[in-house]
Amino acid sequence: MPLAKIAFVGLLGSGDSPEWARWQDYLAQLAWGVVEAMPGGCAIELLSLGKMARREVLRPGVERRTLPAAVDARDPLEAISWEYPAALAGADLVHIHEHFSRSSELAVLLAKRNRQMICVTEHRVTHNSLFAELELSKLADAVIYYDRPPSVARRVGQAVEVIPGEFDLAAFDSRFAVGGEGATAPQPPTAEQARQTGSRLARLYQKLLADVACEAA
Amino acid sequence: MRILILSNLYPPDFIGGYELCCAQVAEGLLDRGHDLKVLTSSPRTPCPTQGHVSRLLELTNCYDPFSVSHCQPHTRQLWDARANLVCAHNVQVLNSVCEEFQPDVVYLWNLVGLGGLGLVACLQHVGMPWVWYLGDCVPRLLCSLGERVMPAVADEFSRQIRGYYMPVSERVVTEIETGGVRLEGQIEVMPNWIRGQRPAPRTRYFAPGETLRIVSAGQMGWHKGIDILIEAAALLKARGHRDFCIDLFGKVTDPALPALASQRQVEDCVRFLGQCPQADLVERYESQEYDIFAFPTWSREPFGCAPLEAAAYGCLMLMSQSCGIAEWFVDDVHCLKRPRTAEAFADAIEHILTGAIELAPLARRGADCIWRNFHLDALLPRIEEVMVEAAGQELVAAGTPAEAYRLALLGEKLAQAFIHQQAEARAHAWAA
Numbered sequence: 001m002p003l004a005k006i007a008f009v010g011l012l013g014s015g016d017s018p019e020w021a022r023w024q025d026y027l028a029q030l031a032w033g034v035v036e037a038m039p040g041g042c043a044i045e046l047l048s049l050g051k052m053a054r055r056e057v058l059r060p061g062v063e064r065r066t067l068p069a070a071v072d073a074r075d076p077l078e079a080i081s082w083e084y085p086a087a088l089a090g091a092d093l094v095h096i097h098e099h100f101s102r103s104s105e106l107a108v109l110l111a112k113r114n115r116q117m118i119c120v121t122e123h124r125v126t127h128n129s130l131f132a133e134l135e136l137s138k139l140a141d142a143v144i145y146y147d148r149p150p151s152v153a154r155r156v157g158q159a160v161e162v163i164p165g166e167f168d169l170a171a172f173d174s175r176f177a178v179g180g181e182g183a184t185a186p187q188p189p190t191a192e193q194a195r196q197t198g199s200r201l202a203r204l205y206q207k208l209l210a211d212v213a214c215e216a217a
Numbered sequence: 218m219r220i221l222i223l224s225n226l227y228p229p230d231f232i233g234g235y236e237l238c239c240a241q242v243a244e245g246l247l248d249r250g251h252d253l254k255v256l257t258s259s260p261r262t263p264c265p266t267q268g269h270v271s272r273l274l275e276l277t278n279c280y281d282p283f284s285v286s287h288c289q290p291h292t293r294q295l296w297d298a299r300a301n302l303v304c305a306h307n308v309q310v311l312n313s314v315c316e317e318f319q320p321d322v323v324y325l326w327n328l329v330g331l332g333g334l335g336l337v338a339c340l341q342h343v344g345m346p347w348v349w350y351l352g353d354c355v356p357r358l359l360c361s362l363g364e365r366v367m368p369a370v371a372d373e374f375s376r377q378i379r380g381y382y383m384p385v386s387e388r389v390v391t392e393i394e395t396g397g398v399r400l401e402g403q404i405e406v407m408p409n410w411i412r413g414q415r416p417a418p419r420t421r422y423f424a425p426g427e428t429l430r431i432v433s434a435g436q437m438g439w440h441k442g443i444d445i446l447i448e449a450a451a452l453l454k455a456r457g458h459r460d461f462c463i464d465l466f467g468k469v470t471d472p473a474l475p476a477l478a479s480q481r482q483v484e485d486c487v488r489f490l491g492q493c494p495q496a497d498l499v500e501r502y503e504s505q506e507y508d509i510f511a512f513p514t515w516s517r518e519p520f521g522c523a524p525l526e527a528a529a530y531g532c533l534m535l536m537s538q539s540c541g542i543a544e545w546f547v548d549d550v551h552c553l554k555r556p557r558t559a560e561a562f563a564d565a566i567e568h569i570l571t572g573a574i575e576l577a578p579l580a581r582r583g584a585d586c587i588w589r590n591f592h593l594d595a596l597l598p599r600i601e602e603v604m605v606e607a608a609g610q611e612l613v614a615a616g617t618p619a620e621a622y623r624l625a626l627l628g629e630k631l632a633q634a635f636i637h638q639q640a641e642a643r644a645h646a647w648a649a
Contacts, residue, residue, distance in 0.1 A: 070635070071642045078638055080631075082369040089376070102634060109627050113338065113377060115615050134626050 004042040004209055006034070007091040009107040010098030022188050024048075027097060028058045029191045033198015035061035039206060047087055049079045049103060077101040085110055092212075093117040093205055099136070100129040108136050117141050117208045119201075141208055144201070161204050163197055218604060220246060221320035222255045223311070225276055225330040230260035232280060233436065234522035235352040237495065238409055239326045242350075243269070245412075245597050254318050256311065258331065271314060274307045276330045291640045297362045298632040302370070304332025308339045308625035312618040315345060321608040325349040333359040334370070335628060337378055339621040344614030346607040348600075350407070351384040353519045357396035362636075366396045375399035381607045383407040383600070385520040386541035392517060405603060408545055409522045410593040411529045416503055419531035419584070422577035423508040429461040429570055432507040432532065434498055434523045437489065438470040442513030442537065444477055448559030449513075449566065451481035456563070458570055462486050463511065466493040495526075502530035508576060509569070512536040513557055528552070529587045533580040535565055545591075551583040 008027055024046070031044040046064040054066040067081035080102050081087075088094060094111040096104045099120055111118045120131075120140040130136065137143050142159035189197070222243055226236045239255075247253050247269065254269055258276035277300035278284050285293065315323075323340055325347050333355065340347050349355075356378075360371040379402040384390050386406065393400060423429055437443050446463055453461060469475060469489060478487045493501075501507065510527035514537050521542035524534045534552035536543055548554040553574070555561040568574040589595070 071638045072645075073638055074641065074645075078634065080635060082367075085369050085373050085376075102631065105627060106631055109624055109631065110373075112616065112620070112624055113342075113373070130627060130630055134623055134630075136623070136627065139620060139623060 003040065004038065004092045004205065005090055006042055006044045006205065007088055007094045007107075008044055008046045009094060009096050009104050010047075010101065024064070025191075026188055026194050028062055028064075029194035030198045030201070031062040032059045033195030034202045034205065035059070035198075036195070037199035037202035042202075042205070045087070045091070047084075047103075047107075049076070049081050053083070079103065080106050088116070089114065091116055092209055093119065095119040095121070095201070096140075097121050099123065099131045105130050105136065108139055112139055117205075117212060119144060119204070119208070121146075142204055144204075159204065159208065161200070163200060218322065218601075218608065219252045219318065219320045220254075220322055220324055220604065221314065221318055222253065222324045222326065223328065223331075223336065224255065224257050224326035225274075225328060225333075227255055227257040227270060227272070229264050230258075230262065234409065234520070235327045238352060238522065239350075241410070241412055241593060242324075242597070242600065245593050246601075249597060249601070251601075254314070254320070256314050273310045273314070274331050275304055277304065277332070279330050291636065294362055294636045294639075295633060298636060299332055299629070300330045301334060301359045301361060302332060302632050303335030303338075303625050303628040305335070305622065305625040305629045307331050308335050309622050311336055311339055312343075312622055315343070316618065320345070322604045323347040324604065327352065327355055329355060329358050332625075332629075334374070335625045337380075338628075339618075339625060341378060341380075342615045342621040342624070343618050344612040346380070346610050346612055348381040348383065348604050348607045351382055351389050351393075351519075352409070354389055354392040354396065354517075356400065357393045357398050360396070360398050366398070368397055371397040375401065381405075381603055383603065385409055386544045388517070388541055388544065389519045403603070403606075405599075407596065407600070408591055409520045409525060409542075410591050410596050411526055411587060412593050413499070415588050416530065419505055419580070421505050422531070422580060423569065425570060425572040427460070429509065429566065430507045431461060431463045431509045431511050431535075431566070432466070432501075432527065433463070433511045434466040434493065434527070436470055437465055437467045437474060439474070440515045440518075442515065442557060443474050445513040445557065445559050445562055446511055447474070447478050447481055447483060447487055449563040450478075450483040450487050452559055452563035453566060453570075454483060454486070456567065458567065459486075460570060461566060462488070464507070465489050466491070466498060468492050499526065499530070502527050502532060505531065507532050508580075509533050509535050509566070511562065512540070512542070513562055514540050515557070516540060518542070525587060525591060528580070528583045529591075531580050531584050533569075533576050534583060535562065546583065546586070549579070551586050552579065 008031060027046055035042055044062050048066050049069045050066040053068045056064045058064055067083040067087055069079040070082050073079040084106055088110050094107055094116050096107055098104055118140045119142045120137050121144040138155045142161060144161045146163055224239045228236055228240045231237055243253060243255055256271050258274040259272050277296050279296060279300040323345055328336055360366050360374050375398055381402055382400050382404045384406055385408055435441055450463055463486060475489050478484050510524045510532040512521055512524040516539040518540040524536060524542060528534045536552060536554055537557040538554035543554050546552045553565050555565050569576050
């Protein structure tokens with residue numbers, strides 16, 4: 001089986017804050033868990049935005065790629081990059097990890113046009129998002145929830161994965177804290193928890209990519 | 218075949234040859250027994266109902282010079298995005314019409330003003346075959362905001378969009394591709410055309426000593442070289458010639474042009490005669506009222522229907538050597554081609570006046586060539602063949618019409634968000 005290429009979309013904006021570093025670390029552990037567990041191996045690119053283009057190998061098979069932002073947006077969640085189309089073009093599967101950013105919305109549009117597999121992790125965040133307004137999750141091939149999925153109509157054939165356990169986005173960005181900014185931040189998942197989640201995702205990815213291979217055959 | 222034609226404008230609501238040609242080919246296909254529907258925009262002024270024409274699309278305000286020149290840059294960009302990139306409303310209308318009409322193929326014309334890129338993307342997404350008649354560099358325009366092509370959008374167009382293209386000249390393809398937009402699929406250059414019954418051979422051609430009657434028709438603007446005709450007239454008068462006249466038919470897009478004729482003191486021989494319906498113009502040609510159709514147009518002219526029409530009735534075409542229609546005819550065989558300068562055009566006219574160039578043989582050969590090769594009846598079979606080929610493709614849909622609409626809504630809002638962001642960033646930079 002050829003090496004699968006997976007794009008992770010979503011590093012909460014970019015920057016040097018401790019919260020951003022925790023989120024990057026979490027995603028890197030998640031990606032590493034996928035790489036370890038994926039039969040045949042895979043290569044994962046974490047896509048984020050910044051002032052300058054950059055590539056950095058975080059772990060074997062996991063690379064962070066910073067795309068230059070098109071405009072210096074006040075809110076990092078509003079930023080997009082003209083290089084997204086090229087960055088996503090080679091991926092077999094695109095996983096949207098922060099659906100509430102413009103980048104993620106753009107990634108869904110591009111991935112759908114590219115006929116790529118799309119996974120979305122739903123965080124039940126409606127901040128700044130066209131995801132809820134346009135029900136973009138319906139365009140995904142698989143939706144991942146960290147708790148019980150909402151009882152909404154899903155697209156026929158769409159996979160749903162529920163990963164039990166504590167996951168609070170506020171651990172990575174205080175904007176999402178119940179009680180608002182300034183409230184005590186919850187603890188992020190441990191590295192081990194992240195890798196275990198990664199190995200569950202690997203099984204999901206494998207199934208999705210196998211379905212694509214069957215259809216192509 | 219069931220053919221859906223998609224055009225931003227449709228007569229009687231039209232601006233130029235692109236829309237007129239669209240209506241002509243629609244009538245031709247209907248006459249040949251095809252089941253045809255035209256989907257176009259709500260007219261800018263009231264139009265009578267036509268059974269096969271649905272005027273349901275929204276045309277974004279890109280053709281109204283007053284509005285365009287009086288709006289803020291930010292507003293203009295939003296209009297451009299809606300005109301060129303995506304208009305979700307129009308995607309939904311297209312979906313509905315396709316569902317109801319069930320075309321075998323969609324025949325695309327000028328899509329500027331309709332969110333054309335979104336419409337083409339929708340057709341691709343749902344696996345609907347299309348053939349695109351390119352009377353101008355429309356794909357390039359659709360990948361642009363204002364004058365500027367957006368490289369990322371052009372790259373995505375080049376990568377994703379594949380179909381059947383019929384450009385009216387090689388320069389249309391060149392202009393599109395120099396903008397960074399690659400046309401993938403089948404490309405077959407297809408000229409514009411004439412219609413109607415061939416009249417009896419022309420009996421009267423200009424002879425030296427008579428008054429040489431020159432005409433030009435179309436948009437009376439700088440890009441069509443009307444100033445060049447005015448300057449050429451001035452040169453001819455300075456050289457002592459009085460035995461010519463130049464009649465100009467069409468809407469004057471810049472009042473500076475009639476003023477130029479006054480300044481050069483050629484108002485006696487250069488007449489701005491206003492707009493003239495196409496049928497009336499043809500009648501004048503048929504009545505042998507003119508000897509030369511002058512066409513000193515700019516090099517990015519995609520084709521030029523007006524000189525073709527005049528030449529069919531025995532008017533000699535005197536055209537810029539570099540323009541779309543010049544690709545289809547041979548200099549000094551079917552027409553005269555000259556550099557786009559007043560001197561060159563004045564020289565050519567002078568040579569005809571003095572008999573150094575004999576007008577009649579050139580005009581006859583031009584007319585013969587046009588009736589033989591450029592009549593719509595001669596071109597329609599090939600157009601049909603291409604459509605049958607396009608319709609026969611086994612296209613796999615990427616998704617449903619509902620999905621295509623959802624993506625259009627997303628694209629529309631992302632474009633708006635990006636433009637707002639740019640405007641904010643500019644305002645922030647100025648404030649700093």
